[in-house]
Amino acid sequence: MPGKLILLCAQSLEAEVAAMAAAEAWPDVTVAAIPDHLSDPSPSWNDLRPLLGHDCTQVLILDCACLQGLGDAPAHWPPVRHVQLPAGFDRDYLRQCLARWVAQWHLEQAQQLEKACEHKYARELADHQCAMDFLGRLTLLKDERDTITAIAELFQMLFAPQVFYYACFEGDTVQCDEALPPELSQQILALKSDWAWTASHTGFLLRIGKAHATQGVVVVDQFEFPEYRDHYLNLALSFAGVISLAIDNARTYRRIMEAEEALRKSERSLKIAQSMAHLGHWELDVGSGDIRWSDETYRILGYEPDQQPPSFDALLQVITPDDRERVAQHILSAQEGSGFDIEFRIILPDGRVRVLHGMGEVILLGNQLPQVIGAIRDITPSTRTQLLGVVQDITEQKELQWKLEREARTDPLTGCINRRHFLELAEHELARARRYGEPLSVLMLDLDHFKLINDQHGHPVGDVVLQRLVQICQASLRAEDAVGRLGGEEFAILLPESSIQEAQEAAERLCLAIAATEISLNEGSSIHFTASIGVATLAREDADIHTLIGRADKALYEAKHAGRNRVVVL
Incomplete structure (x- = not known):
């Protein structure tokens, strides 16, 4: 906190005081003398103000009797x-x-500077925590419009901009706010990097997307506190990946809902077609023996769906004794890989005999056990009908569902678990540790000078560094240890059943392995990077997992201030 101390004295002392100040080489101390013409009559505070300069932070008045009657300063x-x-x-x-x-005075200045730094750090930490909590909820939203509204709320909460726009990119379509100025629209369409300043340099554009696919562009400008502009940009860049995941989740959920709606329509159409064609189908799981009948199969066989569960024996019971063994042999043979196409007779509960045409074959769905899919049709001469059969493979739908579940738990850039899943896992491990009296340790890890890597080599190289860091962690740690990305270059590592000594040893090994890593660049050069690690172990007074993580984060802060590339245990 720059400033000056003004030593204000009578002209009779000026030369001597100035000589002493010069001898001590105090660059922030200035000597000023009260001119003789101000001594009689006594000067006012307004008379003295020009002597102080604009950067004065304290005034020391030496032995000036003419100022004794001035009273308190304004x-x-x-x-x-x-x-x-x-x-x-x-x-x-x-x-x-x-x-x-x-x-x-120097001591007071240093104390004020320390308080200012603590206030700045507390603000940055509060902004980071607020953003992480909000982002954890953001990825759970299922509607893209709700997600965009939540993104706007997040930016308003953190940055208080007077201007906020979101341009939505999907395929070849770009949707911009009608109120968006034309020059901003052109800048959005021309944006190729991860961010750019607005034309006025009072705000920025933030690209949201994966790899080279843009999902949207956020525009924020005219901040309430413009002096934090650069801090706001760094914070926004740190959670841009989570916003991208939230947008991707919402779009994936929408596609799943559209696929399920199409499936429901298809299933309804199938039921109508089967009813009109008097065609029923059934499915037999070869591994479990479970069988499923369609509604039309129940009607053809003379059963009520709520009175007779589907089974292989129930099918054989309605077949005439002359055909029963032949039909059973065909179905059993089909389970070994051969299809069947037969005609047989059944006896309905009212005694009528019907002639059915049955077909079936074995199909494989993904990695599941084989299933026998069959269809039957009533071909009694008096009721000739048209045949319509449908078989649907739902493998892609299931794979899409599994992919969405994995993405909801995984950081898309590094492949480690994301913040929300890490906290869920940590809560579970904390409960288990307390239940069985086992130790539990947490490492907080932050890459040193990561912003410098991005600035000098670009964000693609920064992404490679983050990916390599996670690979090193996974190679150095046990299988039961969990690595989670909390945001930006900050990671947390969960060490179940690890004492403080074991956790410290693991952190030291990890710190050395990171420092020894070299990444080759395209131009033939290479880069090294280091990390600072904070270590904490579960204590009786820890109220919850956030308290434990907070102690590890405090140890990380101490490691940073102690020179980086080191481990600090708290």
Whole structure:
């Protein structure tokens, strides 16, 4: 916190005080003398103000009797202190007093600077925590419009911009707000990098997307606190990947809903077609023996769906004794890989005999056990009908569902678990550790000077560094340990059943392995990187998992301030 101490004295002392200040080489101390023409009559505070300069932070008035009647300084003045020197003081006494007063002022300046730094760090930490909590909820939204609304709320909450726009990209379509100025629209369409300043340099454009596919562009401008512009940009870049995941989740959910709606329509159409064609189908799981009948199969066989569960025996019971063994042999043979196409007779509960045409074959669905799919049709001569059969493979739908579940738990860039799943897993491990009295440790890891890597080599190289970091962690740690990306270059590692000594050893090994890693670049050069790690182990006084993580984060902060590339245990 830059500033100056003004030593205000009478002209009779000016030369001596100035010589002492020069001898001590105090760059932030200035000597000013009260001109003789201001001494009689006594000057006012307004008369003295021009002597202070614009960067004065404290005034020390030395032995000026003419100022004794001024009273307290105005509120807009810097702090003022009067010092009355004793009669007959000598040069050594004055030098000692000046040294003591200036040292005290330097101490006060240092304390103010420390408080300012603590306030700035607390603000940044609060912004980061707020963003992470909000982003954890953001990825759970299922509607893209709700997701975009939540993104706007997040930016308003963190940055308080007067201007916010979101341009949506999907395929070849770009949807922009109608109120968006034309120059901003052109800048959005031309954006190729991860971000760019607005034309006024008072805000920025943030690209949301995966690899080279843009999902949207956020525009924020005219912040309430413009001095935090660069901090806002870095914070926004740190959670841009989570916003991309939230948009991707919402779009994937929409596609799943559209696919399920199409499936429901298809199934309804199938039921109508089967009813009109008097065609029923059934499915037999070869592994479990479970069988399923369609509604039309129940009707053809003369059963009520709520009275007779489907089974192989129930099918054989309605077949005439002459055909029963032949039909059973065909179905059993089909389970070994051969299809069947037969005609047989059944006896309905009212005694009528019907002639059915049955077909079936074995199909494989993904990695599941084989299934026998069959169809039957009533071909009694008096009721000739048209045949319609449908078999549907739902493998892609299931794979899409599994992919969505994996993405909801995984960081898309590094492949490790994301913040939300890490906290869920950590809560589970904390409960287990307390139930069985086992130790539980947490490492908080942050890459050193990661912003410098991005600035010098570009974000693609930064992404490679993050991916390599996770690979090193997974190779160095046990299979039961969990690595989670909390955001940006910050990671957390869960070490179940690990004491503080074991956790420290694991952290030291990891720190050395990271520092020894080299990444080759395309131009023939290479880069190295290091990490700082904070270690904490579950204690009785930890209220919850956030308390434990907070202690590890405090240890990480100490590691950063101790010089980086080291491990600190708290």
